[in-house]
Amino acid sequence: MLQGTASDVGKSVITTALCRIFKQDGFRPAPFKSQNMALNSYVTEDGKEIGRAQGAQAEACGIEATTDMNPILIKPVRDMHSQIVVHGVPFAQMSASDYRQHFLPEAKQTVMDALNRLRKTYDIVLMEGAGSPAEINLKDRDIVNMNLAGWADSPVILISDIDRGGVFASIVGTLELLEPHEVQRVKGFIINKFRGDLSLLQPGLDWLEERTGIPVLGVLPYIRDIQIEAEDSVVLDSMRHGRSGKRELDLAVIRYPRISNFTDFDSLSREPDVNVRYVTSPEELGQPDAILLPGTKDTIGDLAFLRESGLEQAIASQTERDHVQLVGICGGYQMLGQHLKDPFAVEANQIQEARGLGWLPLSTTFLEHKQTVRASGHVQQRHSIRLYGDQDSVDSMPVNGYEIHMGVTECHDAKQVTALFEIAHPGGQPFQEGWGSPDGKVWGTYLHGLFESDQFRRSWLNGLRQGKGLAPLQETYSAHERKEMEFDRVAESLRSALDMKRVYEIMGIQYRDPASTVND
Numbered sequence: 027m028l029q030g031t032a033s034d035v036g037k038s039v040i041t042t043a044l045c046r047i048f049k050q051d052g053f054r055p056a057p058f059k060s061q062n063m064a065l066n067s068y069v070t071e072d073g074k075e076i077g078r079a080q081g082a083q084a085e086a087c088g089i090e091a092t093t094d095m096n097p098i099l100i101k102p103v104r105d106m107h108s109q110i111v112v113h114g115v116p117f118a119q120m121s122a123s124d125y126r127q128h129f130l131p132e133a134k135q136t137v138m139d140a141l142n143r144l145r146k147t148y149d150i151v152l153m154e155g156a157g158s159p160a161e162i163n164l165k166d167r168d169i170v171n172m173n174l175a176g177w178a179d180s181p182v183i184l185i186s187d188i189d190r191g192g193v194f195a196s197i198v199g200t201l202e203l204l205e206p207h208e209v210q211r212v213k214g215f216i217i218n219k220f221r222g223d224l225s226l227l228q229p230g231l232d233w234l235e236e237r238t239g240i241p242v243l244g245v246l247p248y249i250r251d252i253q254i255e256a257e258d259s260v261v262l263d264s265m266r267h268g269r270s271g272k273r274e275l276d277l278a279v280i281r282y283p284r285i286s287n288f289t290d291f292d293s294l295s296r297e298p299d300v301n302v303r304y305v306t307s308p309e310e311l312g313q314p315d316a317i318l319l320p321g322t323k324d325t326i327g328d329l330a331f332l333r334e335s336g337l338e339q340a341i342a343s344q345t346e347r348d349h350v351q352l353v354g355i356c357g358g359y360q361m362l363g364q365h366l367k368d369p370f371a372v373e374a375n376q377i378q379e380a381r382g383l384g385w386l387p388l389s390t391t392f393l394e395h396k397q398t399v400r401a402s403g404h405v406q407q408r409h410s411i412r413l414y415g416d417q418d419s420v421d422s423m424p425v426n427g428y429e430i431h432m433g434v435t436e437c438h439d440a441k442q443v444t445a446l447f448e449i450a451h452p453g454g455q456p457f458q459e460g461w462g463s464p465d466g467k468v469w470g471t472y473l474h475g476l477f478e479s480d481q482f483r484r485s486w487l488n489g490l491r492q493g494k495g496l497a498p499l500q501e502t503y504s505a506h507e508r509k510e511m512e513f514d515r516v517a518e519s520l521r522s523a524l525d526m527k528r529v530y531e532i533m534g535i536q537y538r539d540p541a542s543t544v545n546d
């Protein structure tokens with residue numbers, strides 16, 4: 027099991043890299059995070075919702091993700107309230123204290139059943155903890171760190187982040203706050219995000235090993251520009267300005283408080299001519315070529331944020347500019363309409379209604395059923411998205427994605443707008459999805475992951491280029507291949523820094539040199 031001395035020390039990325047290493051070494055690994063608090067989610071093949079990071083880790087393992095890999099997902103909404111998703115479907119809306127008092131005592135069985143199923147199916151189950159195991163106020167009801175390691179009788183590797191400083195204090199302090207039997211589970215440390223001179227660090231490592239009797243398994247270099255999907259929005263703090271250097275297309279994603287599934291825009295930011303910025307105020311909005319309203323766990327609450335922050339107004343004046351497009355995905359799509367209502371209080375624990383931004387003749391009602399499903403199809407109306415390319419190629423252009431929403435959106439004046447896609451859910455009939463203004467200036471869709479469709483992504487960007495008087499770019503990349511290459515790159519980096527022989531020993535598995543597995 028991998029645990030960390032704090033949040034964001036790199037547990038998820040290291041877990042992903044280890045998943046890939048074990049796969050490369052000829053094992054069948056699977057990831058497991060008993061409980062995850064995140065707004066970036068992933069839809070499994072059978073239409074269930076889990077944390078995005080576990081979905082990506084399953085991909086690194088080369089297997090289909092299932093809800094056993096993340097049986098409990100907490101999606102924070104508002105005022106200490108969260109939606110609790112159990113085995114991929116919403117179970118309840120709860121306050122933090124209710125969750126602790128009423129849910130957690132019952133959760134052990136759910137967690138252990140899921141883990142045991144994975145253990146029966148796979149050679150190695152890589153468990154990932156959450157936050158720090160030394161939060162003494164939370165320890166009695168813990169189901170995700172040391173209690174889980176105990177129930178599963180698993181060794182623990184403790185990860186700490188040296189980039190923020192205080193790495194020795196974090197490690198020694200964590201051990202100090204654990205029970206002796208918990209300390210005994212810790213079989214090694216990983217020091218992550220190191221940028222300095224290893225020889226200067228060595229005396230500290232020797233001291234640490236001597237003081238604790240626990241080995242340092244590796245010091246991992248700071249890996250730049252990691253392109254593995256992020257678990258949650260901490261990473262967005264570093265994306266205010268996007269990448270350094272001027273790019274021809276400037277895309278502004280509105281970062282509202284409950285932004286969800288912002289991984290939707292990762293594939294855009296990897297195009298050579300694009301800069302993606304995450305903005306929270308009218309000043310930051312600047313003069314982008316497209317404004318992207320992303321998904322949100324709390325559409326009505328985040329709409330209020332747009333109004334209070336002055337962004338509604340700023341977005342409207344920027345959208346007036348000739349070539350600029352305003353695009354909404356999922357919650358952002360719902361906002362583009364005229365009216366929203368939540369009669370069952372599914373979004374924020376209170377019944378509410380709101381006026382939308384009013385760009386499209388749509389209204390959305392939030393229902394108790396959550397739609398979580400993969401979808402695929404093709405473009406139906408290229409003009410409503412301002413796609414670039416000749417008619418034949420664009421009209422049959424494939425699109426893939428997934429839906430995660432409780433809102434149902436209806437159009438009450440189909441003459442004013444055009445449907446964007448014809449898509450189908452697995453085994454279902456094709457239907458029209460997404461609406462846009464006939465001139466393609468404003469459009470929205472429920473399809474998350476849309477920009478991972480390579481041809482579509484490039485054609486949309488080329489449409490924006492055309493609007494700016496720039497020549498189209500022919501080249502694009504395969505989002506799928508890029509993801510695979512990134513798993514390999516991060517695995518390679520981990521392998522060269524980590525004592526894998528010892529890691530296998532800790533797991534009780536005899537080390538096999540990767541070179542020799544070919545003939546096994």
Ligand SMILES: NC(=O)CC[C@H](N)C(=O)O
Nearest residue numbers: 321322356357431432433
């Ligand atoms: N993924 C999303 O953006 C969800 C939008 C909205 N919160 C809904 O559930 O309908």
